[in-house]
Amino acid sequence: MKYVDDFRNSDLARQIARRIHAAVEPERRYRLMEFCGGHTHAIARYGLTALLPPCVELIHGPGCPVCVLPVGRIDSAIELALEHRVTLCTYGDTLRVPASRQMSLYKARAEGADVRVVYSSADTLTLARDRPDRQVVFFGIGFETTTPATAVALLAAQAQQLENFTVFSNHVLTPAAMQHLLADDDANLDGFIGPSHVSTIIGIAPYRVIARDYRKPVVITGFEPLDVLQAVLMLVTQINEDRADAENQFTRAVTEQGNLKAQALVAQTFELRNDFEWRGLGLVPDSALAIRAPFAQWDAEKRFNLSTQPVADVKACQCGHILRGHGKPTDCKVFGTACTPAAPLGACMVSSEGACAAHYQYARFNDAAAAGCVHL
Incomplete structure (x- = not known):
């Protein structure tokens, strides 16, 4: 644990926070989006907002892979399990995400569907080999981090x-x-x-395009408290200097080019979709991956003729609003009352990376400290 503890040192955290306070221009606002749900949880867990000056605002983004799945895609997974009677293998976070007609994969399993929690696509392959009498479907979700493992599974299934x-x-x-x-x-x-x-896979190059075209700095950041605070300081410095670069704070894991072998595996098995619906963001062009034609035999959408329909979220749920960076969990009227981790109305309260789950578990206890005076 010593290596991890080095990145959780409270004295160093206060030193970096003091540098942030000294660097900001008080009349200026610094609105910084933490894209990844892992960062959202680190910020909430360690109460990092309480260390920042009032002019620095951390905005939650759509970096939770379960949260950004629209209702219609969950409905399609339930259709596979209930109507096509497949063995559906999924990561645990998806089980309780609300779908249409007050359904979820968890409720589908209660109704007799064969829905199983796995830790990897390899577990699903093993199950399919062991049960040749069953159609076994892997519910592949996630950003660039989890895609290479799914690519390996497709290549193994073909071989x-x-x-x-x-x-x-x-x-x-x-x-x-x-x-x-x-x-x-x-x-x-x-x-x-x-x-x-994500950046361990894709490297830094894709963010350079964003920084150049939109004049917004990006700092690739680790998950520990000192990582996040250092990233904030780096972003504040860039903004003050009117720079927009892609910088790498997480040098102990992320390289310029990323994991070229993983990228090659994904390119071999997947291709871009023209567009894909994201919860909260709507249709986003070239934002998701479809299985390439040589692997169509192992594409569940083709084998089972799935046709996903757009479905509106529950009106009371503000998950989409939060995923766009237009609000915080506490802006939602049902947060912590009608919507809790035990009885979630939306995906942001279900997933372990969801902003509402993070705020419910940690940040609501830190709100008073964040609103008050912090002695550095």
Whole structure:
């Protein structure tokens, strides 16, 4: 734990916070979006907003892969499990995400659907080999971090000619979502705390395009408290200097080019969709991945003729509003009352990376400190 503890040192955190306080121009606002749900949880867990000056505002973004899945895609997964009677393998976060007609994968399982929680696509492959009498579908979700593992599963299924295995692909892309947010006329962002795990795969180059085209700085950042605070200081410095670069704070894991082998695996098995619906963001061009034609035999959307329909979120839920960076969990009237982790109305309260779940678990206890005077 010593290596991790080095990045949680409270004295160093206060030193960086003092440097941020000294660097900001008080009459200026610094609106910084932490794109990744892991950063949202780190900020809430360690009460980092209480260390920042009032002119620095951290904005939640659409960096939770479960949260950005629209209701219609969850409905399609439920259709696979209930109507096509497949064995649906999924990560645990998706089980309780509300779908249409007050359904969820958890409720579908209670009604007799064979829905199983797995830790990787490899678990699904093993199940398909062990149960040749069953159609087994992997519910593939996530950003660039999890896509290579799904690509490996597709290649293995092809090599083994595994006829009872398919993938329901819902993999989405980070840079496209960033660009979509910045193209919004209502966007009021000054910079991005860039995702770390995603960046280990794609490297820094894609963010350089965003920094250049939209004049917004991006700092790729680790998940520990000192990582986030240092990233804030780096962003404040860039904004003060009227610079817009893509910088790498997370040098211990992220390189310029990223993981070239993983990128090659994804390019071999997946191609861009023309557009894809994101919860809160609507249709986003070139923002998701479909399975390439040579692997169509292992594409669940084709094998089971799935046709996802757009479905509106529950009116009371403000998850989409939060994912666009237009609000905070406490802006939602049902936060912590009708909507809790035990009885969620929206995906942001369900997922372990959701902003509402983070705020409910940690930040609501830190609000008083953040609103008061912090002694550095």
